[in-house]
Amino acid sequence: SSGINAEYGGSFDDFVAKMSAATVGIQGSGWGWLGLDASKKRLAIATCANQDPLHATTGLVPLLGIDVWEHAYYLQYKNVRPEYVKAIWDVVNWEDVAARYASALS
Numbered sequence: 001s002s003g004i005n006a007e008y009g010g011s012f013d014d015f016v017a018k019m020s021a022a023t024v025g026i027q028g029s030g031w032g033w034l035g036l037d038a039s040k041k042r043l044a045i046a047t048c049a050n051q052d053p054l055h056a057t058t059g060l061v062p063l064l065g066i067d068v069w070e071h072a073y074y075l076q077y078k079n080v081r082p083e084y085v086k087a088i089w090d091v092v093n094w095e096d097v098a099a100r101y102a103s104a105l106s
Contacts, residue, residue, distance in 0.1 A: 003101060004034075007043040019045050019066075020085050029069040032085070034097070035060025036104045061104040064097050 008015035022045050023032025030049045037044055038061055046058050054062045066088055073084035 003043050016089055020082075020089075022047050023066045023068055023085050024082050026068050032066040032068060033060065033062055034064040035062055036101060037061075038104055041105060061100075063100045063104070064092065 004012060004015045008018060019032060019034060026032065026047050026049065028049065030047055030052070031054070033046045033048065033054045035044050035046055035054055035058065036042070037059065043063075044058075044060055046054060046060055048054055048057055054060050054065070066085060068081060068085070070079075073081065077084040077087075
């Protein structure tokens with residue numbers, strides 16, 4: 001939480017808005033990511049098309065991924081990706097994200 005607040009203007013809501021916009025904006029299939037640039041010890045929002053892996057394509061350590069391939073949301077959300085991404089925030093396991101963050105920093 002402190003890392004997100006420091007990196008994204010002191011507001012968790014600003015972070016959610018930025019990550020949601022990046023994720024919804026993916027053309028076709030892919031992933032929205034919160035990653036860690038371990039060398040700079042800074043968080044970053046990134047997107048990857050299709051099945052491209054985050055670390056191999058950006059160097060970021062994956063902390064949180066949002067799958068926006070249609071199979072992830074079509075049955076429940078049809079073609080309304082923004083509603084799916086909005087709802088995903090209700091089920092994120094922040095303890096797991098924090099553990100990944102701590103592990104990547106060490």
